[in-house]
Amino acid sequence: MTLRQEVAPSGPGSADADQAVVDLEGVTKSFGAVQAVRGVSLRVSPGQVYGVLGPNGAGKTTLLRVLVGLVRADAGTVRVLGRPPADPVALRRVGALIESPAFVPHLSGRVNLRVLARARGLPDAEVVRVLGVVDMEKAADRRVSGYSLGMRQRLGVAAALLGDPSLLILDEPTNGLDPDGMAAMRALIRDLGGRATVLLSSHMLGEIQQVCDRVVVIDKGAVVAEDSVSALLDRAGARNVTVWAKPMDVAEKVLQGSALWSGATRAGGADDPHWRLELDEDGVPALVRALVEAGVEVHEVRRERRSLEQVFFTLTGDHTGGSGK
Template sequence: MRVEVRGLTKSFGAVRAVSDLGFTVEPGTVTGFLGPNGAGKTTTLRMLLGLVRPDAGTATFDGTPYTSLREPVRTVGAVLETAFHPARSGRNHLRVYCRAAGLPVERADAVLTQVGLTDAGRRRAGGYSLGMRQRLGLATALLGDPSVLVLDEPANGLDPEGIQWLRGFIRHLAHDQGRTVLVSSHLLSEVEQTVDRVVIVGAGRLVREASMEQLRSGAEGGGTVLVRSPEIARLAEVLRADGMPVSLDGDSLTAAGRTTAEIGARAFAAGVELHELRSRTSGLEEIYFQLTAGQEQYAAGATSPEASR
């Protein structure tokens, strides 16, 4: 099921939270929804799920707004906030949701097994750790066996083992089961290992929508090639003569906008000996900060000792 956001706009009084925002989330993929605090991510997700009415634009699931879905719980599973009665067991919490949604109560035990809470299912949810609460929220979203999952900061509170489990679980849901998964997160290093595509927003507007491959190879700091050679100056002349921008550093150089195959071929034709030839790509964190620079809602001041005097 395809998720489409088109021209989505929302203001709260004089504050424009989201402005003409548009992006697509494809089935069979994990899409990361990224942006600084105050960028409009939560407002966008709430409009997507029919919790906030947009001033303009649409957010649809295969062309249908959430509020018009015939069986929303079987279509979209969402985790925006984890709410439960602390005295109720995790299992009973899920069974209450099953009854409210018209689902068989057996689904409660099935999803507890999916998220690894079978042994803790009969314990009071008020005694759950933050990571266990996150798993319980994910279990709630899975009750209707939905084709779309919308997850807001699902890794919060998980330990490293839990984060690794979540990464594999989310990718399994998308890649092996063909579900559409939209994940909002501030854990950029984890997002980089999990998602196929990213939607980056800032100040309520779309900053970039791309696959991870496109993002790394784009102009925002992506593809460069590192070369080391005892004849580096001569190689630099050869590459510059071919119109390649290069920068020298000792016995190495970096070239932008070219592949290792292209540079290797130029070096071979010129008879230049190479000691190292490899591509270098920027990580998601570096690219993200380049794209969102100056769009933070609360920017920290300088941290030097002089700045604090």
């Protein structure tokens, strides 16, 4: 599947370059005794692709629903395109896909989009445009009841793109897509960044790392980190270090003999024996020096920055292997 990147540039309705597209200050939302969002503050600038991460029940989807006026915040200030959430002027410039897209199943994808377009006063040509963007022309005249989950998701993105919005809110946009479809969706999102502002929620941490300019990590309803992806990765400090050295038994004595790198583990088996450990960047020269002084031949030392997934687990304490809404 190839998503076509034929998105027209935003027109006069685009957000002002000096004005935050999304501006939240101290936003709180509770459902009974459950506090879903706790004092969240964040600012999304025009043209950014902004990622929202968090484990299951973190409050991500509640936060997105607050932005489009589906849920009213209990406290705090919410501004979307400079206006309160659900303001009609702002909503005309917002496209959203939150949770599972809902369509009339016995109607075709094209007719569903036409209904949505005409309700907003948009011409049928806009339906043709967005179907082209998500590469759905061939399936457009089939009933939605016969669509796969991935096809429904692509149709939901097409619906969100109607009217060439200044702000696009996407909740798990790659849900149900095959690997080719996921890659194409990432390409589309990257292309949209700069033409529109994209607020993206996803449990696919690698996806966030590849497409987002900035990331906010939410845990138990509160912000635990907010920064550019590169800064968030650098903030983690220690990096994974892999060491190839012989003889292995002497290297083991050195590695186990100091608290600075006592966490080293042997890996690779008989064919490719090596050591893995976490070490601050400044500690690598000391490690190599200690090995050489002990008579160890150091063949290779490889440093690898932590993945966003590893940083995410560190920030949230979630070691279940993923995150959710």
